[in-house]
Amino acid sequence: MPLRLPPLPALRFFEAAGRHQSFKLAAAELNVTPSAISHGIVGLEEALGVELFVREPRGISLTATGADYLSYVSEAFSLIAIGTQRLPNHRADRPIALSCAPTFASRWLLPRLAGFRARWPTVNVSVDTSHRQVGFPVDGFDFAIRMSRAPVAGTAWTRLFGERFVPVCSPAYLATLRDERGALSLQRATLIHVNAASEDWQAWLDATGADAIETSGGLRVDTIQLAFEAASMGLGVALGRKPLVDSDLASGALVEACAQTVAAGTAYWLVSAEQADSAIRRPELADFKRWLVDEAARFDADVAVADAVADTVPDGHVETNR
Template identity: 75%
Template sequence: MPRRLPPLSSLRLFEAAGRHQSFKLAAAELSVTPSAVSHGIVGLEQSLGVELFIREPRGLSLTPAGADYLTYVSKAFSLLETGTQRLPNQRENRTIAVSCAPTLASRWLLPRLHGFRARWPDINVTVDTSQRLVGFPADGFDFAIRMSRAPTAGTCWTRLFGEQLVPVCSPAYRDSLLDANGTMDLRRATLIHVNPASEDWQAWLDAAHIAGIASSGGLRFDTIQLAFEAASAGLGVALGRRPLVDSDLASGALVEIGPEVICAQTAYWLVSAAGADHRPDLSGFRQWLLSEAEAFEDSASAAVSIP
């Protein structure tokens, strides 16, 4: 039996009116009259047998049933828009939408994007760094880059590369940690922590088999970027995460003080909906990103002293 759904035109009127909480504003957006919006929604309410709006002299508001229904209708239109944009014949203004943590986006992805643009100059790339949970395909993203110990069911996960962990600080702070014999003494250091990090100082100390250092004290920040800036300012020793710290090491703002480089248990993964690379541009982006990740991991593997 075919599904009995309200007319798409009525749902469009309802979605606009519900979003604006106004028949007048909905009419202006859809280039119709407020009367047409009102009559269309009355017809929708009669068809559904449910009152969707409370109409009062001071304004318009959704009923509880209307607010609930608007959530589903809005998602349905969003899916339709996303699906239409992803059709193979939608050649104009093609865009690849990527969700990525801000530090990884600025320090690893952004410096490499020119390589993709050189190969695909007509493809636009949108990078979202809000770190919100991404639903495929409802949120309109093609890919997400996430850090995890293992893939999560329901989406397609491809490993990009792991992080290497090494203590870093400013050159002047490093000199202050040297004892009379010129030996580095981490026990004298202020440790800089990143609160959201799943692997922090205790993980590094355990993997490096270093005892006698209290890992709980020191300074704490909510982003890796702030931790690196604090270390550059001479406030202490941060746990550098390669590749995120590579630009600071290259510029000399930070230096490695070792004694060990540790492989993190977590890794960066490229996440997408199953079959998301059916478009040539999406397939090209995936292959380009995997190639960049492989080249980076090959170059970084020599710096790891503990597997």
């Protein structure tokens, strides 16, 4: 007797909604309406006779049964994706698909891609900067670049480089932070926060001993790029992330409001599927990974030299806590 399977479209809806913990994000990924996702999952729950999600006013979450079922469904879709990639006539000349954050893409990756293209002119690269969780290999991505404190189980992680925090603002705004004696104080500043990294300012203040600065107020934005733009417009002081802020500092659009830099607890990692063997059939994947890791290592070494030079320059003109 053949196995009775639930409706496959509904399973696809469930896998995406479970991965994102959101009907809206699942709908955007699958190019359908949130209502279609919701109705599909209701039908799946009725067919299975179990509740897969807890619906609450502020969102959804998987039930214990739903979380357990998701692990099986995700593995099944992964096996289908891997099997499809292994078909003899499956396109092996498709672009290398990479997912990363938009600020990282525009400020670090894209300026270096010309070097990759010069060495491998026939290899195309597709960069996706949408804010969504990537499932390997179901979503068709070969790599993702993610910021994290440590690797996450289930995928292969290679560390690229870390970041350093430094307060930045426009040159004109910097002048407003000086008192009548000419001393510079961040207590006068409006702090610009990034919602997804709201703890960064506190981490910098704790590391530098600037405990008299209030972090609860200020301006809040949803991306690092917006924080840098707000700072360049004179709206306050943003916490710059080296290397992402380097181009603004080099152009003079932003200046360091304080020369004290602090190493971030997170780093950029190159992520790929653990079990995928597509690099054997697509050697360009191995070439791209090796190139990207080499670029990151070269960049990291340059930063270490620059930091060592900066540490030899005395800095006594900034007051951070009085």
